[in-house]
Amino acid sequence: MSAETKSDPENSLSNLDLEAPERPHLDSNELIINMGPQHPATHGVLRIILRLDGERVLGTECVIGYLHRGVEKIGENRTYAMFNHYVDRMDYVAAVSNGLGYCQAVEKLMNVEAPPRANYIRVILTELNRLASHQLWLGTHALDIGAMTPLFYTFRDREEILKIFEKYCGARLTTHAFRIGGCLYETYAGFEKEVKNYLKYLAPHIDEYEELLTGNRIWLERTKKVGVISGADCIALGVTGPVLRASGVKWDVRKAQPYANYSDFDFEIPTGENGDTFDRYLVRMAEMRQSLRIIEQAVNGIPEGPIMAKVPKVIKPPVGEIYHSIESPKGELGYFIVSDGSTQPYRVRVRPPSFVNLQALDRMVRGMMVADVVAIIGTIDIVLGEVDR
Amino acid sequence: MVDRYKGRYGSALEPQSYLGQNYFTVDRSLIPDVLQLLRDEDQFDYCVDITAVHYPKREKQFDVLWNLYSYARNERVRVKTQIADGESLPTVVPIWATANWLEREVYDMFGIKFDGHPDLKRILLPDGWKGHPLRKDYGILQQDQEWVQINLGIESGQ
Numbered sequence: 001m002s003a004e005t006k007s008d009p010e011n012s013l014s015n016l017d018l019e020a021p022e023r024p025h026l027d028s029n030e031l032i033i034n035m036g037p038q039h040p041a042t043h044g045v046l047r048i049i050l051r052l053d054g055e056r057v058l059g060t061e062c063v064i065g066y067l068h069r070g071v072e073k074i075g076e077n078r079t080y081a082m083f084n085h086y087v088d089r090m091d092y093v094a095a096v097s098n099g100l101g102y103c104q105a106v107e108k109l110m111n112v113e114a115p116p117r118a119n120y121i122r123v124i125l126t127e128l129n130r131l132a133s134h135q136l137w138l139g140t141h142a143l144d145i146g147a148m149t150p151l152f153y154t155f156r157d158r159e160e161i162l163k164i165f166e167k168y169c170g171a172r173l174t175t176h177a178f179r180i181g182g183c184l185y186e187t188y189a190g191f192e193k194e195v196k197n198y199l200k201y202l203a204p205h206i207d208e209y210e211e212l213l214t215g216n217r218i219w220l221e222r223t224k225k226v227g228v229i230s231g232a233d234c235i236a237l238g239v240t241g242p243v244l245r246a247s248g249v250k251w252d253v254r255k256a257q258p259y260a261n262y263s264d265f266d267f268e269i270p271t272g273e274n275g276d277t278f279d280r281y282l283v284r285m286a287e288m289r290q291s292l293r294i295i296e297q298a299v300n301g302i303p304e305g306p307i308m309a310k311v312p313k314v315i316k317p318p319v320g321e322i323y324h325s326i327e328s329p330k331g332e333l334g335y336f337i338v339s340d341g342s343t344q345p346y347r348v349r350v351r352p353p354s355f356v357n358l359q360a361l362d363r364m365v366r367g368m369m370v371a372d373v374v375a376i377i378g379t380i381d382i383v384l385g386e387v388d389r
Numbered sequence: 390m391v392d393r394y395k396g397r398y399g400s401a402l403e404p405q406s407y408l409g410q411n412y413f414t415v416d417r418s419l420i421p422d423v424l425q426l427l428r429d430e431d432q433f434d435y436c437v438d439i440t441a442v443h444y445p446k447r448e449k450q451f452d453v454l455w456n457l458y459s460y461a462r463n464e465r466v467r468v469k470t471q472i473a474d475g476e477s478l479p480t481v482v483p484i485w486a487t488a489n490w491l492e493r494e495v496y497d498m499f500g501i502k503f504d505g506h507p508d509l510k511r512i513l514l515p516d517g518w519k520g521h522p523l524r525k526d527y528g529i530l531q532q533d534q535e536w537v538q539i540n541l542g543i544e545s546g547q
Binding site: 064065068070072073074076077108109111235236237238239249251256257320321322323325332334336338346347349351355356359388389 | 485489
């Protein structure tokens, strides 16, 4: 962190003096400091300008765009199939979800439906990816707060998921696992057994993560009543995903508007009550257990049959527009695609959950301490590749 | 619901549907009234997204879209309007707080201004950047070379 003078004309701080909360008793001068863009706790390159009174945060301003690559512009200049790779590079810790949303949006636009077997494979991989994303979140979030052990545990277990991805499609992170119309690859020999073994392996390990943290006094002190946001505020700010659910709103795209055979599976939507960092942690832990349930049902019920629908070699959806959204590990990930009947999308809009959720940071950190800012950035679970696109 | 809106606004509002998704094409003058009404009377309390599409050959070059969702009804609707280059729109930040960053992104990428926005400035690109990249006349390799030379100290960003 470096100190910055208030009169710096480079930084417009007009957002910072809105509705400052009542002055706490600390008798110190106001201070503007810069957190990031190169800061280990910002999970990428995020710069936050903090207005402080002593240790207390009076307001923030996020400066984003450091990773802006113009993904939407690239989409307009590539064919539908070519753009499929690029979406993996937005939320790179949940690449499978990104690919699923995009493929399904184009399928909807073409009026094509993926065969049931493809949908089951999609659900298994997407839920494995949700587990991997939550594991990475837990490890780094706990590390930010000062608990180092969970990082080693979660990365040990996440590795096994990445090995399954690698065996399935050859890539670990930016998987490009699905194609428009279904899946390109059939499952490898022993896939189902490996996934089942992993479920058996992970279930006690989730308990192990919880043993480290849920009753840990330091963890409780650092997360309870930190970054509280109400359900109504979440809705007004468009926040989705575990952050919304931890504030007591029981809403999940997988249940509300099911896609890819999610309606076949029996699972619950975990919610919290207080909307604080601790509840968001509990919600994500419960979600991991629900993912295990979904994967188990999917592996046991996986039907035989083709994995690819009849899709022409050259993809040319009819003129029209479509919005399709899925529940990514971060929240509602939507694609709005406009087709002009050619081989390239006329416009691709990505509705990124990280970008919209990050906007709630200001609401959550006001009145908190500087050290809590780190905890709150972690609890929103942003990926800057998706925020900036 | 559609009949009610049609009855109230007549020809200024055109309800349409494509692939089972509903949208209203409305006259610019109805923004933000129709959006306010959708939230207040029909519980579209979640503004999913605001975005735009550029059609350079049209007289009114831009389509601006508000993508809404109602938790109570579990329904989605899009509101769409056309505006000319240089024309501005009223902000919807007082209706949905989430519109703040979404409108800033539309401004950044298309150069569409929103009247009454509390802090309308670029969000993804640097403040001094020239041009709006998601306009169709902005080339995919195009960059603000002057900005790159001054701020990054290199000859070209390519």
